[in-house]
Amino acid sequence: MDTRDYLIKAGEKVDLKKIPTCYEGDLDKKDVKNHLAPKNLEKLQDYQERLYAENKQGLIIVLQAMDSGGKDSLIKHVMTGLNPQGTKVASFKRPSDRELDHDFLWRVNRELPSRGDIGIFNRSHYEEVIVTRIHDLVKIQPLPEDLIDKDLWQNRFDDIVNYENYLRNNGFRMVKFFLHISKEEQKSRLMDRIVRPEKHYKFDKSDITERTYWDKYQRAYEDLFEHTSTKEAPWYVVPADRKWFSRYLVSQVILETLQDMDPHFPQLSKEAEESLDHWKKVLEES
Known part of the structure; x- marks a missing residue:
């Protein structure tokens, strides 16, 4: 699988109607669930x-996703094998009064992972150019x-x-993912x-009432992809009608990102390394 097929290139024109919501390729569901996905999880643990x-x-x-897009279950399945000590999940809902008294990135900045950690944003700073824009909440x-x-949204x-x-x-x-589901699949999941x-x-x-804004949401997402998918922080549009595939694709992109980051175990100092034999003997004799 070439994950670049799902990448939004910087400045690329996006039409979500032309991007499939359902995977129809050659990957076999059983093979992915029983072999490919578990292998990815093992590698993710190592990295x-x-x-x-x-x-x-x-x-x-x-x-990011439309309601019932599968964000929660994806976090559960893809991140299940990671060490909780090095993983932080943050969910962003409607801003509180306190959050509105700060710049719109303030609440996101508070939830950033520490060095050495993986942070997962269930929704994110992009709510400001999605929900706020569609419902004109900036007026309040x-x-x-x-x-x-x-110029507000461009700014x-x-x-x-x-x-x-x-x-x-x-x-x-x-790395940013939009779980792309069809309106019909959303209806089925909400039902x-x-x-x-x-x-x-x-x-x-509200998940049902928001469906009346479906077309507006699609256009807003297209606009933000075109303006915010960069080489440094790319967007991937993930076909999400079949959860087994969306989970596998996301795990593959995350794995490739970590491989590119290429983290290494720290080297001991020469003095500390030379002392290992001594401490090994001390331990053996204790």
């Missing part, structure tokens, strides 16, 4: 250990009126790109939440 031990770099994974934000103009895109470049320049990689008692806890009526 996470190196990243944690090296303590010089960090990785930020951004997950405490902003100077002269900043709310025709937001510029701020985000500059922020992500800043993180990269400080040793933090970011599951209504008819299956064990999924009632997931149901929220």
